[in-house]
Amino acid sequence: MLPLIDLKKQYQRIESRIKEEVIRVLDSGQYVMGPKVQALEERLAQYVGAKHCISCASGTDALFMSLIAKGVGKGDLIITTPFTFFATAEVIALTGAVPVFVDVEKDTFNISIESLKLAIRAIKENDSSIYPLPDKALRENAKLKGIIAVDLFGLPAEYDAINEIAELEGLFVIEDAAQSFGASYRDKKAGSLAEIACTSFFPAKPLGAYGDGGAIFCDDDELAETLRSVRVHGQGSNKYENVRLGVTGRLDAIQAAVLAVKLDIFDDEFENRQRVANYYSNGLKESGFIVPVIPGGCKSAWAQYTIIASNNDVRKQSVDRLNKAKIGNSVYYPIALHDQKAFSYLGYKSLDFPVSIFLSERVFSVPMHPYLEVAEMEQVIEVLQEGN
Numbered sequence: 420m421l422p423l424i425d426l427k428k429q430y431q432r433i434e435s436r437i438k439e440e441v442i443r444v445l446d447s448g449q450y451v452m453g454p455k456v457q458a459l460e461e462r463l464a465q466y467v468g469a470k471h472c473i474s475c476a477s478g479t480d481a482l483f484m485s486l487i488a489k490g491v492g493k494g495d496l497i498i499t500t501p502f503t504f505f506a507t508a509e510v511i512a513l514t515g516a517v518p519v520f521v522d523v524e525k526d527t528f529n530i531s532i533e534s535l536k537l538a539i540r541a542i543k544e545n546d547s548s549i550y551p552l553p554d555k556a557l558r559e560n561a562k563l564k565g566i567i568a569v570d571l572f573g574l575p576a577e578y579d580a581i582n583e584i585a586e587l588e589g590l591f592v593i594e595d596a597a598q599s600f601g602a603s604y605r606d607k608k609a610g611s612l613a614e615i616a617c618t619s620f621f622p623a624k625p626l627g628a629y630g631d632g633g634a635i636f637c638d639d640d641e642l643a644e645t646l647r648s649v650r651v652h653g654q655g656s657n658k659y660e661n662v663r664l665g666v667t668g669r670l671d672a673i674q675a676a677v678l679a680v681k682l683d684i685f686d687d688e689f690e691n692r693q694r695v696a697n698y699y700s701n702g703l704k705e706s707g708f709i710v711p712v713i714p715g716g717c718k719s720a721w722a723q724y725t726i727i728a729s730n731n732d733v734r735k736q737s738v739d740r741l742n743k744a745k746i747g748n749s750v751y752y753p754i755a756l757h758d759q760k761a762f763s764y765l766g767y768k769s770l771d772f773p774v775s776i777f778l779s780e781r782v783f784s785v786p787m788h789p790y791l792e793v794a795e796m797e798q799v800i801e802v803l804q805e806g807n
């Protein structure tokens with residue numbers, strides 16, 4: 420079996436260091452937050468080039484805490500894309516705000532700047548004939564507050580344009596960098612591309628813990644203080660003073676120890692992900708599949724290597740062949756968010772976002788991790804080319 424993501428190979432490389440560091444935490448008696456977590460936050464902030472890092476319990480918490488810190492709630496509209504992991508839009512709805520979907524680009528899977536402009540105009544003019552909007556009753560007296568842009572599959576979105584539009588319109592931008600830790604955009608690292616950036620340390624992510632974890636990055640001192648308060652039930656100057664509502668969003672010291680060991684080898688792993696992606700893209704050039712497009716000035720973290728089949732039948736046949744050859748694969752994401760039952764109350768129609776629908780019917784991902792060998796990549800390419 421060739422797994423989609425092989426965490427065991429990585430573990431074999433770092434096993435002794437991990438055991439040493441985890442035992443150190445066990446011996447220390449400090450299990451939640453503490454010096455290990457603080458030291459990791461400092462390293463992570465430096466790595467991405469942000470002033471502050473606020474570690475937390477998951478990528479979902481990172482996004483949710485960021486919205487809470489920005490005061491998002493009922494009566495607010497927040498723009499995001501429908502072709503992403505559920506959590507990106509879920510957190511918007513959990514605050515009481517309304518998600519407003521904007522379609523993605525077919526070649527990058529990231530937010531379409533033209534659609535973003537249209538959606539903002541449609542909201543301002545309260546006219547869904549300009550761009551599809553959520554149900555009219557949900558928009559009544561609601562105010563557009565911000566944008567969550569997603570760096571899908573590890574590729575940063577177009578932040579120059581997004582930040583410029585946001586500034587013009589008085590909106591905040593959150594970078595959902597859950598999949599893009601390590602990626603870069605015009606010499607800046609993912610995690611530093613918007614006012615707030617959120618990442619995930621779920622084990623399968625480019626930088627993954629051995630449990631759940633996440634982090635928020637920002638430059639603003641006051642925002643960082645608010646986020647630190649939100650992380651612990653809206654704590655004030657001491658433990659039993661609560662100045663706002665918050666969550667239990669802390670990172671534990673064992674995950675921090677694991678992440679510190681993995682950060683030591685991260686740059687080497689990052690380069691190996693580029694190696695794997697380049698090998699696949701060369702090998703699949705003539706295959707009839709559309710391979711990922713990386714715009715100039717960007718580097719993807721290659722959380723996934725995702726290709727586009729010419730239609731849904733071809734995807735089905737390809738997935739069957741991969742399964743038969745015992746090659747790990749997955750479809751991210753088979754149901755666009757506006758088509759999910761949980762978001763049916765928004766009142767969108769399936770074809771409101773044609774590119775997201777197009778992609779949800781055709782994409783699939785093949786094994787991607789830094790330890791893939793040439794023979795393994797050759798096997799993937801061969802199986803994909805059979806019968807295509």
Ligand SMILES: Cc1ncc(COP(=O)(O)O)c(C=O)c1O
Binds near residue numbers: 506569598631633
């Ligand atoms: C784009 C995106 N946003 C948010 C999340 C949520 O992260 P977590 O699973 O750590 O809560 C994920 C994780 O899969 C993700 O891929």
